[in-house]
Amino acid sequence: MTPDPIVPAELLAIMQCPACGGGLEERREPPTLVCVACGLRYPVEDGIPNMLVDEALPPDDEDPR
Numbered sequence: 225m226t227p228d229p230i231v232p233a234e235l236l237a238i239m240q241c242p243a244c245g246g247g248l249e250e251r252r253e254p255p256t257l258v259c260v261a262c263g264l265r266y267p268v269e270d271g272i273p274n275m276l277v278d279e280a281l282p283p284d285d286e287d288p289r
């Protein structure tokens with residue numbers, strides 16, 4: 225199995241966290257873009273990253289259990 229990237233690498237490379245301007249990396253479960261600087265998580269819905277700070281998930285409980 226080769227998972228498709230959630231966001232094309234060239235797009236991810238130019239995207240920034242709207243809250244702090246930090247870089248983003250993708251998570252697959254669930255599909256989110258995570259800011260490497262402040263840890264906010266942006267949900268990806270149908271392949272479209274939702275980059276609204278108001279709807280971003282806080283950095284804690286990354287692995288809820």
Ligand SMILES: [Zn+2]
Binds near residue numbers: 242259261262264
């Ligand atoms: Zn950030």
